[in-house]
Amino acid sequence: MNNHDGFLCLFGATGDLAGNKILPALLQWREAGMPLKRIWCLGRRPLDTAGYLAFIEDKGSIRLDPWLRERIEYHRLEFNEGEGYRALARRIHERGFSRDTQRLFFLAVKPEAFVSIAHQLHAAELVIPGHPSHRLMLEKPFGDSLKSADAIQQQLMHLLTEEQLFRIDHYLGKEMIRNILTIRFANRLFSESWHGGAIDRVEVTSIETAGVEERLEYYDQAGAINDMVQSHLLQMVALVAMAAPENFDPDSIRTAKIDTLNHLRIDPQDRQVVGQYAGYREQRPESTTETAVEAVLRVDTPQWAGTRFILRTGKKLVEKRTEIRLYYRPTQLCVSCAETVQAQANQLVIEVFPSEGVQLQFNSKTPGYEYDTEQVVAEYCHSCRMIGNKPEAYVKLLKDAWEGDKTLFAGFAELQAQWRIADAIRAACRKGGLVIYPPGAPTVLQANSQHEPPTMPVA
Ligand SMILES: NC(=O)c1ccc[n+]([C@@H]2O[C@H](COP(=O)([O-])OP(=O)(O)OC[C@H]3O[C@@H](n4cnc5c(N)ncnc54)[C@H](OP(=O)(O)O)[C@@H]3O)[C@@H](O)[C@H]2O)c1
Secondary structure (H helix, E strand, O other), X not given: OOOOOEEEEEEOOXXXXXXXXXXXXXXXXXHOOOOEEEEEEEEOOOOOHHHHXXXXXXXXXXXXXXXXXXXXXXXXXXXXXXXXXXXXXXXHHHOOXXXXXXEEEEEOOXXXXXXXXXXXHHHOOOOOOOOOOEEEEEOOOOOXXXXXXXXXXXXXXOXXXXXXXXXXXXXXXXXXXXXXXXXXXXXXHHHOOOOXXXXXXXXXXXXXXXXXXXXXXXXXXXXXXXXXXXXXXXXXXXXXXXXXXXXXXXXXXXXXXXXXXXXXXXXXXXXXXXXXXXXXXXXXXXXXXXXXXXXXXXXXXXXHOOOEEEEEEEOOEOOOEEEEEEEXXXXXXXXOOOOEEEOOOOEEEEEEEOOXXXXXXXXXXXXXXXXXXXXXXXXXXXXXXXXXXXXXXXXXXXXHHHHOOOOOOOOHHHHHHHHHHHHHHHHHHHHHOEEEEOOOXXXXXXXXXXXXXXXXXXX
């Protein structure tokens, strides 16, 4: 069989991620020539395929087309029980798939289940260790600390090989995140001023107006540091701060990123803040889970001497926005040399959401007879140039995993470096207590200084 005859097994198929992201991505992938012959949607609910399709469509986030409906089969399975896996193996066999058929197992489940699922897949011979066409995609987070990530990895390595693992950080599949290296390295304008001498600070922001809502169970255990900082925000920092890779192949890029992540540190003079939106405890009394973070990091390399990297994320904040904003150091403008004018600092903004594009703020002469200076904005809209459906991050990731391309997946050494810094941020934040911020606050830090809400120790 060639790789146009394979199948996908989706664990956690009744969950939020499957309904909101993965099935819509499969629909889009199908429009872009998806090669899968069958998709097994796996869940523990007592449903048949028709019942599952109705369940998914009743949730309202997706309408499946006949082509996809025909390929989906629901299979009931409890993570820890071998019989469900053996029954799945029988069904796969009955459908004419062989031991060598290409297959992808997408684990849209909590990390505590990774090992038992891998163990059962191995026992049912659904995944053969080292088989190049048997692959697992693992949703983030991979663990909840460096220690637990190490433990998961160690156990997985008894069951399969690193080459078979595709650890997802779906931000890496986003157009503008994939554009960072091009913007940086394909433009002398930027590459030559990409250092601490020119850049005062880099703000990496991913904030939203929504609260935790139906993700409370998961979120209350994870918190904003594990949910956002450890993965998405640190990956963005790595892409912005990494030195030029030797080549633009996956290994060289990963090596450059790991090196940068290993040079991230917390400076004691910088304030690290965690907060929780007012009202959170109506859902989860006594909880000290952080719903927002503002962390300041330094990259301990000569290139980034003097630059602060500010990571900001949170729920129930003023707007939904994801961006990377570089604040250049201001420059002096000598007009008549008797008078020195400080021009406003340049800003370069890589916009990820709601718009996708680049903004460059620079100084220009105000039109007219005088030599006045004003800041103007040059804007590039990346998403405006896409015709038809904008490629969703999960489509790119599914396609790449299917094709065995690991460029956009986190290697284990990278992940270890991310956990090391996330653990350090958590420890530093604990010292400051938890700020209770009002929903709609601009940032957790500003909420603190403007409203002086009560703080409390973090558990
Ligand atoms: N939601 C997102 O947007 C998002 C984004 C990025 C990463 N993630 C990560 O993806 C993972 C899943 O997230 P989610 O939001 O989809 O969680 P979820 O809504 O709680 O879904 C979990 C899924 O796992 C199933 N499940 C749980 N225990 C099981 C068991 N013992 N046997 C069989 N099935 C079981 C659930 O079945 P039931 O329906 O029967 O409970 C459900 O299908 C989490 O680790 C999360 O961090 C989620």
